[in-house]
Amino acid sequence: MTDVEVPESHPRYDSLRTRHRIEAGVENGITSKQGLIAEGRGEAFDYLLGERTLPSADAAERVAAAHLLLARHPVVSVNGNVAALVPDEVVELATVVGADLEVNLFNRTDERMRAIANHLRDHGAEEVKGLAGDARIPGLDHARAAVDADGIADADVVLVPLEDGDRAEALSALGKTEIVVDLNPLSRSAETAAVPIVDNIVRAVPNITAHARDLAEASPAELEAIVNGFDPEAALRAAEMAIREGRSGPRAATDGHAKHD
Ligand code: PTJ
Numbered sequence: 001m002t003d004v005e006v007p008e009s010h011p012r013y014d015s016l017r018t019r020h021r022i023e024a025g026v027e028n029g030i031t032s033k034q035g036l037i038a039e040g041r042g043e044a045f046d047y048l049l050g051e052r053t054l055p056s057a058d059a060a061e062r063v064a065a066a067h068l069l070l071a072r073h074p075v076v077s078v079n080g081n082v083a084a085l086v087p088d089e090v091v092e093l094a095t096v097v098g099a100d101l102e103v104n105l106f107n108r109t110d111e112r113m114r115a116i117a118n119h120l121r122d123h124g125a126e127e128v129k130g131l132a133g134d135a136r137i138p139g140l141d142h143a144r145a146a147v148d149a150d151g152i153a154d155a156d157v158v159l160v161p162l163e164d165g166d167r168a169e170a171l172s173a174l175g176k177t178e179i180v181v182d183l184n185p186l187s188r189s190a191e192t193a194a195v196p197i198v199d200n201i202v203r204a205v206p207n208i209t210a211h212a213r214d215l216a217e218a219s220p221a222e223l224e225a226i227v228n229g230f231d232p233e234a235a236l237r238a239a240e241m242a243i244r245e246g247r248s249g250p251r252a253a254t255d256g257h258a259k260h261d
Helices: 013-027 033-048 055-070 080-085 087-097 110-122 165-173 188-192 201-214 220-228 232-245
Strands: 074-078 100-103 157-161 177-181 195-197
Touching: 013 033, 013 080, 033 080, 033 232, 055 087, 055 157, 055 177, 055 195, 055 201, 055 220, 055 232, 074 080, 074 087, 080 087, 080 110, 080 201, 087 100, 087 110, 087 201, 100 110, 157 165, 157 201, 165 177, 165 188, 177 188, 177 201, 188 195, 195 232
Parallel strands: 074 100, 074 157, 157 177, 177 195
Antiparallel strands: none
């Protein structure tokens, strides 16, 4: 048993553990109540994807690592779901690629901004941006537009997991290279991104870090070749096909017997 009282032998152990983390995030003032709904939506897509990283997502995660390593100023944006699900993992990724961590919320409140920043510090972050909120993303309403002048406003590459479509579009309109992690391949954020990663954040972030470690000695020319060889539309199509055709879904994974838990 674990701290969340789910036996590891349970067929849906990973998904239940993820759910409990989001619940705890809400209880600790980190995750918004809407974060629960977003998690449910994500779970449904993940179930259809077979709860695994597709080869197309793995390729996109390698491209994301190459972008972050090439960047002048990479920033990893953290919202309430990301902070609850992968706090250690985002701190590690930011360290490996030399990125800033910035709290950036859809439902922004000062309390939640502070709670998330403290939570990331508890998980090893030295500096957390976002609290100054002294710059604006044009074209968005007040709270969602707030970013740090020396953070996302200055970044050339931003990793924005579980982003809402409007802000994803606004960020990409600023000419920033946007890497989006979203289990829904049809979402506007995924469609807007230079690098859409259709994978669960709990698998995607550690895998981007693993690719970044692997590419640590690569030359800029090698990294650029990886970035230039990527086709975002093909990555989205591959994920959509996997969902529609169910080739990688739970039925295939269990040899014809769908899981009913
Ligand atoms: O903490 P805040 O205030 O910034 O709010 C964060 C949420 C996620 C609540 C907010 O941005 C929101 O409402 O997002 P949406 O519009 O519900 O979109 C969330 C997207 O993330 C959906 O397309 C989900 O399928 C996807 N998603 C949910 N859980 C995961 C996920 N993608 C990857 N990994 C997950 N674990």
